[in-house]
Amino acid sequence: MSSQRIALGIAYRGSGYLGWQSQPGGRTVQDQLEQALSAFAARPISTMCAGRTDTGVHGLNQVVHLDSPVEREPFSWVRGTNRYLPPDIAVQWAQPVVPGFHARNSARSRRYRYLLLESALRPALEAGQVGWVFRPLEASAMQEAARALIGEHDFSSFRAAECQAASPVKTLYAIGITRRGAYWCFDFHGNAFLHHMIRNIMGCLVAIGSGRQPAGWMGEVLRARSRDAAAPTFMADGLYFVGPQYDAHHRIPAHTPAMDWFV
Template structure:
């Protein structure tokens, strides 16, 4: 039986999602917990979207082919027994054998939470990005508009990106504020490695008045990573999860969604 899981995690202590030889990734911890609960040597998972070191996940979706039969709520509670406190399976559901966590996704959603304050964060350390210079909303919205639609995002792509094509379709960028906290929401068919963090660097440069909004269009069209702003910190970046066809019945939210500002 093929099973899909919704997984939430705080990425601060991990070297990203994807398994690495050192075993200090979210995937490594999840697969060890699944195998321990199922009492089998290994269980391999595939995820909807790989996250970088320090990036968090609210509804990461993975699938695996279960080697044993268990009730769905047992996959949740039993696996969580063997996971650290900063990773938790939120739900488990059976899916068709043709389901693929990555390839079946119609789009992917991220949010970046940013603190604007003259003083660095303390209790939010690792959970928010930080700027000490004031930001202006309207210039950032104008800059973001230049990135909507289908474009070659080479200028916002990390050198080590393994994507076959730099062309992606960015469906939306929404920017809002509550008190000193900003929230930037992104949805696209797929994202390149460091794409959001590189976009954030450019939007912040515009919001602080260091660059005009139309500069972002010039960066986009140049297809040259060297002329864009530096990659912004991973701390405030959250993978909200993928979007699938409604008939699959997979949850799009977890309780942690209500914790984020806005």
């Protein structure tokens, strides 16, 4: 029986899940999605994602692909699958792709965003959706520190011990740091990321922004190539996988409505 390869864009709030990747207990985003897809298609469906996310990390346009033995219109994949998903996970779009498309291997780069509340008081309405610091942060110090990370580097100092990547060498194209009221926005764009890499970078940026370390310390941490040289891993709450980017001929949507909500 022939199958059709379908790409889907998934948005989810990661607070209630043990990350993306399937686990025996079933409390992961992938488990919830595959159960819903299988219910909709009336036969088992497995998926491959563009980038695994950890416990508590959110997704705005997580791209997956699947090989389906049933034919459905794109809007049916969206509405039909969402019928079986919990409220904090939703398919955003669906489209057929060429058989050679691979959600992970075809991705040219990936983007993440970290939202951080600077306030004397902990978050309430946005609890679980933003990180939090109570000390004032200095933008210029963090921006100077971030520049040391741009380019191709060995990011071993920011790599979790359980990281399974074949190489610690990655390329960061840009780190943007902006502020709107009490909220800081850190945008990361790179070819790929190591396990906990962004959260470990965030721990260092917060240490520098709060004055506990000088801006030049970031370069020292990078050159050390040792996890012991960096700050502790920062909380997952404010981390969002914005999504992967592909060559234009794949026609993969790069925008979802939630991206407008959290700007």
